[in-house]
Structures are given as C-alpha cells and as structure tokens.
Amino acid sequence: MSADAEMSRYVVEGRPLTSGADRRAIAVYLAADCGGVVHRLTLARHGIDRFGVRNEVAAGRWFKVGRHTVAVGSPELSPIALRWRAVWESGSGSRLDGVSALLAGGMTGFTSPVIDVSLPARNRHHRVEGVRLHLPRAPAPVATSGIPRVAVEVATIHAAQWAASHRQATLLICLPLQQRLTTPTRVELVWRGVERSTRHTFLSAVIGDVTNGAHSLGELDFARMARRAGLPEPTRQAVRQGPNGRVYLDVAWDDVGLVVEIDGGHHALALNPVDDALRQNDRVVAGENVIRIPVLGLRLKPTAFMRQVRRAYDRLCRC
Known part of the structure; x- marks a missing residue:
C-alpha cells in the first residue's frame, strides 16, 4: 500500500480522530517533509483538534515549540x-x-x-x-x-x-x-x-x-595599484607565442620577465584551472616568473598581493 493510500485511511475531514494510534500515524506522515514538525492548522485539517494535540503533549509524545508548531517525537529540532x-x-x-x-x-x-x-x-x-x-x-x-x-x-x-x-x-x-x-x-x-x-x-x-572576470577591474586599476606599490608601469594584455598560437597575458614587466595573471571569478569553474595551469607552465618553461592573483583577492587584500608582486619584481631586478 502506498504512503498516500495509507494516509487516506486516517483522514476524516471535519471529524476528530479519537484513536491515539491514528493521531500519531497521521502526524508522523504530515511532519515527515518538514523535518519532524507540523503546523496546528494542518493537523486540524486532518482531524486532529486542539484536544488531541493537548493529549499527545501531556503524554510527552509531542512537543509545543511555538504558537503554531508542534514537534512530533522529539523536542530537538533539525535545521x-x-x-x-x-x-x-x-x-x-x-x-x-x-x-x-x-x-x-x-x-x-x-x-x-x-x-x-x-x-x-x-x-x-x-x-x-x-x-x-x-x-x-x-x-x-x-x-x-x-x-x-x-x-x-x-x-x-x-x-x-x-x-x-x-x-x-x-x-x-x-x-x-x-x-x-x-x-x-x-x-x-x-x-x-x-x-x-x-x-x-x-x-x-x-x-x-x-x-x-578580470576585465571588470578596468584597464587602469591594476596599473594604479602597481604605481602605489612603487612599481613601474606594466604592459597590459602582453602577447606571447605559445605552443598553440598567441597567448594574451594580463600584466607583464618584460624587463625582468615577471608576469601577473589575474584570475576572474569564473576561473575556479569547470575546466578553467586546467587551461590556466597549461598556460602558466608554458610561461615558466619559457623562463618567465608567474604570479597568479584571484581578482577577488585584489578586492579584499590588495596591499598583501601587491606586496608580493613588488618583492618578486625587486628580486628579479637584483638577478
């Protein structure tokens, strides 16, 4: 017998359910989709009046957890x-x-x-x-x-x-x-x-x-951050030749071989990390130094990330 058919045996519209077993069976059914609680009006529509609720509460089987909410079986509520x-x-x-x-x-x-x-x-x-x-x-x-x-x-x-x-x-x-x-x-x-x-x-x-993605920073934003960190003007959308053709890098300082790739919010999705890793590895193999910065990181902690870029630039200048 299906759950709905089982339920129909207990439903008597407008007439209180006098059997305690019937009351409890119907309440368990009604509360199942709500994590173990049921609204008093829902109980009333299925023949369980306030006296039936009072009897179950007095017996310690149900619990009032609000003006309208009744917990069936336990007063401990799930999320x-x-x-x-x-x-x-x-x-x-x-x-x-x-x-x-x-x-x-x-x-x-x-x-x-x-x-x-x-x-x-x-x-x-x-x-x-x-x-x-x-x-x-x-x-x-x-x-x-x-x-x-x-x-x-x-x-x-x-x-x-x-x-x-x-x-x-x-x-x-x-x-x-x-x-x-x-x-x-x-x-x-x-x-x-x-x-x-x-x-x-x-x-x-x-x-x-x-x-x-990274384009939302605006073309001049990163350059402004770089100047504030004491760095010279970088090349934006620098072009390199990769194994499969041209590759466009977000920011580069060609004089020291430093590349900064700014990852937009979409970079963590699907196969983007695979493509990102291949592109970064190509630059490293070609002898360049690559720093990756999530664009959200530049929103939340710009000073910390730009400090890393500055340290990398200074180190390469000394080489």
Missing part, C-alpha cells in the same frame, strides 16, 4: 524543522531569505547562527528566538514549492548585503555560483535593480568580478 518553525511563527507571508534561503536551496560550505526571514512590513509579525526578521515594504515573491523562500539570485544579493563583512559578502556571492544554484547573468540582473545598499560600491565591483 529543516527550525526553518519551518521560523516561517510559521514569524507571521503571515513569511519566507526564508538571504543565507537561509540559500541553505534551503542546497548551498553548502556555510553555516549561519540565525535564520533570515522576510515578510511584508504591513503584516503582523512576531519575534522568534534564533530568527532575524526583515520587513521590506514589498518583499521578493516566493519562488518555489516546498518551504517558502525567495529565488536563489535574490537570496544571494540579500545575503551579501546582510553579511557581517566584505569578506563574507564575497563568499556568499561566490558559493551559489560555484555550486551552480544560479547563474552570473541572473545575479547581475537582480543587482541592477538595487538602488541603495550600505556596500553598494563594493558589491558592484565584486559582482562585476565574478560575472565578467
């Missing part, structure tokens, strides 16, 4: 259960947003101590432990079935805006793209619609970096 509780308890129209929406959508490699929830500012809302509320006038629409949450590209932009630091914001832009949860084009389109942000200039640069 999935905590997200459902956050949405149910925060107010009408709640949806996961920011990092929480990304995690619910499958992002890995990041954890958050709070759950981000957004809902319309005009709606009645409730403070919930462990939940950070955002109350925009017009929140982004719910973009998926399952737990209510905003679209990945919207969540990506919000997560970066709400991040604790520039470094964390950069990571939260990169992770969804590297894990193929959304595309650079979609992220860029959402960002274009953002008029105000406390880190607007920084995020504009980073989003340009991960969508357009």
Whole structure:
C-alpha cells in the first residue's frame, strides 16, 4: 500500500480522530517533509483538534515549540524543522531569505547562527528566538514549492548585503555560483535593480568580478595599484607565442620577465584551472616568473598581493 493510500485511511475531514494510534500515524506522515514538525492548522485539517494535540503533549509524545508548531517525537529540532518553525511563527507571508534561503536551496560550505526571514512590513509579525526578521515594504515573491523562500539570485544579493563583512559578502556571492544554484547573468540582473545598499560600491565591483572576470577591474586599476606599490608601469594584455598560437597575458614587466595573471571569478569553474595551469607552465618553461592573483583577492587584500608582486619584481631586478 502506498504512503498516500495509507494516509487516506486516517483522514476524516471535519471529524476528530479519537484513536491515539491514528493521531500519531497521521502526524508522523504530515511532519515527515518538514523535518519532524507540523503546523496546528494542518493537523486540524486532518482531524486532529486542539484536544488531541493537548493529549499527545501531556503524554510527552509531542512537543509545543511555538504558537503554531508542534514537534512530533522529539523536542530537538533539525535545521529543516527550525526553518519551518521560523516561517510559521514569524507571521503571515513569511519566507526564508538571504543565507537561509540559500541553505534551503542546497548551498553548502556555510553555516549561519540565525535564520533570515522576510515578510511584508504591513503584516503582523512576531519575534522568534534564533530568527532575524526583515520587513521590506514589498518583499521578493516566493519562488518555489516546498518551504517558502525567495529565488536563489535574490537570496544571494540579500545575503551579501546582510553579511557581517566584505569578506563574507564575497563568499556568499561566490558559493551559489560555484555550486551552480544560479547563474552570473541572473545575479547581475537582480543587482541592477538595487538602488541603495550600505556596500553598494563594493558589491558592484565584486559582482562585476565574478560575472565578467578580470576585465571588470578596468584597464587602469591594476596599473594604479602597481604605481602605489612603487612599481613601474606594466604592459597590459602582453602577447606571447605559445605552443598553440598567441597567448594574451594580463600584466607583464618584460624587463625582468615577471608576469601577473589575474584570475576572474569564473576561473575556479569547470575546466578553467586546467587551461590556466597549461598556460602558466608554458610561461615558466619559457623562463618567465608567474604570479597568479584571484581578482577577488585584489578586492579584499590588495596591499598583501601587491606586496608580493613588488618583492618578486625587486628580486628579479637584483638577478
């Protein structure tokens, strides 16, 4: 017998389920997709009224973990259960947003101590432990079935805006793209619609970096950094002859044989590292010295990377 057929044996619309075994069976079924929790209204629609809930709670089999949320079997809530509780308890129209929406959508490699929830500012809302509320006038629409949450590209932009630091914001832009949860084009389109942000200039640069690669730095930016580090003017887009034809290098000081390759955000994806390694090795075999710098590194730690370039240049000058 299928799970749905088994379920139908217990459903009696509008009539309380008097059997404790029936109550528990249906509650387990309903809570399965929500990490072990279920909304009181969902229980009521399936014949489990407030008296049935009260009896199970009194017996220590169910646990009230909010005004609307009932935990079935254990009061210890899983991450999935905590997200459902956050949405149910925060107010009408709640949806996961920011990092929480990304995690619910499958992002890995990041954890958050709070759950981000957004809902319309005009709606009645409730403070919930462990939940950070955002109350925009017009929140982004719910973009998926399952737990209510905003679209990945919207969540990506919000997560970066709400991040604790520039470094964390950069990571939260990169992770969804590297894990193929959304595309650079979609992220860029959402960002274009953002008029105000406390880190607007920084995020504009980073989003340009991960969508357009090293070219987003602008032709004169690296030269300006080099001058600031006390280096002479480099050659940009220097041309070399490789085994398979012409190779264009980002920056070079031909007088000392120093090459700097600036890797855009796309370089960590797919087969790009293979092509990058082949190109770098060709230059080393040809007798040049190559320094690789991720473009995001120039955004986050420009002084440290340029100090390395300066040390390499000075060493080669002494040779």
